[in-house]
Amino acid sequence: MNHDHWIRHFEENTKNRPEPDWQAPLGIQGRALSRLRRSIQQFQLGDGGGPAQLIAWNRDRYLSDEATRRLVDLWFKEEKEHSRLLGDLLRRLGGEPIATHWSFELFCGVRKWFGVNFELQALLSTELVSNVYYQLLRKHGDDPVLRGVCHLIIRDETGHIAFHRARLAAGYSRCGPLRVTLFRLRTLAAGTVLWINHRGAVRSLGGSDAEFYRGIWRDVNTFLRALRREKPHPLHSAQPWNGSQAKRHRSPVTRDP
Numbered sequence: 462m463n464h465d466h467w468i469r470h471f472e473e474n475t476k477n478r479p480e481p482d483w484q485a486p487l488g489i490q491g492r493a494l495s496r497l498r499r500s501i502q503q504f505q506l507g508d509g510g511g512p513a514q515l516i517a518w519n520r521d522r523y524l525s526d527e528a529t530r531r532l533v534d535l536w537f538k539e540e541k542e543h544s545r546l547l548g549d550l551l552r553r554l555g556g557e558p559i560a561t562h563w564s565f566e567l568f569c570g571v572r573k574w575f576g577v578n579f580e581l582q583a584l585l586s587t588e589l590v591s592n593v594y595y596q597l598l599r600k601h602g603d604d605p606v607l608r609g610v611c612h613l614i615i616r617d618e619t620g621h622i623a624f625h626r627a628r629l630a631a632g633y634s635r636c637g638p639l640r641v642t643l644f645r646l647r648t649l650a651a652g653t654v655l656w657i658n659h660r661g662a663v664r665s666l667g668g669s670d671a672e673f674y675r676g677i678w679r680d681v682n683t684f685l686r687a688l689r690r691e692k693p694h695p696l697h698s699a700q701p702w703n704g705s706q707a708k709r710h711r712s713p714v715t716r717d718p
């Protein structure tokens with residue numbers, strides 16, 4: 462994985478980030494507003510409002526070199542920024558931040574106890590389905606600030622998903638049918654947990670169940686197609702490759718998707 466490229470990506474992404482026009486009149490009222498407020502409350506906590514780092518019990522296994530630590534810090538710095546944007550949006554909608562929620566506690570628990578490979582898999586699936594949620598809010602939410610916030614977050618999350626693709630392409634796992642199926646199922650499960658809590662808000666703005674699940678399916682397929690197009694790792698190419706090279710380059714995060 463080209464660490465320098467990704468460090469440059471994160472540094473460049475801090476530039477040209479126009480703030481939403483926070484003073485613009487609020488375009489959403491009534492039931493849609495109260496449902497959106499509850500939804501943004503949970504996202505403000507879940508999207509960068511919690512621990513801004515990997516929390517798996519064995520995270521040091523992944524963060525063993527300086528460049529990877531720097532990349533992960535830059536990634537989570539963007540997550541913190543999402544929480545800041547969502548917090549300002551929440552206040553505009555008339556809400557206050559919450560300290561905890563059952564889905565947030567569950568998510569942190571599995572990230573912590575199931576290890577760093579699982580945590581990275583879970584974060585990838587969550588980013589894929591959250592990106593679809595933000596896309597639907599941007600499409601259906603008739604409010605310039607909501608759209609501005611979603612636009613910035615979608616821009617960042619698209620980069621995060623590409624970052625995951627790069628780290629997976631640099632690993633050794635074969636993208637075999639079983640792993641692909643498990644990845645699809647895991648992402649659909651993450652989407653369903655999101656949808657249980659946020660369906661009401663998205664539907665009250667005009668989104669639909671079909672649109673949400675179609676979006677997940679489309680983005681998972683796009684991710685997998687792009688992953689297959691990435692330069693094959695020497696271990697799977699026709700180039701000569703020996704075991705000592707494999708041992709030296711073996712990444713601890715090789716099993717997903």
Ligand SMILES: [Fe+2]
Nearest residue numbers: 508509540543
């Ligand atoms: Fe985020």
Ligand SMILES: [Fe+2]
Nearest residue numbers: 540588618621
């Ligand atoms: Fe993200």
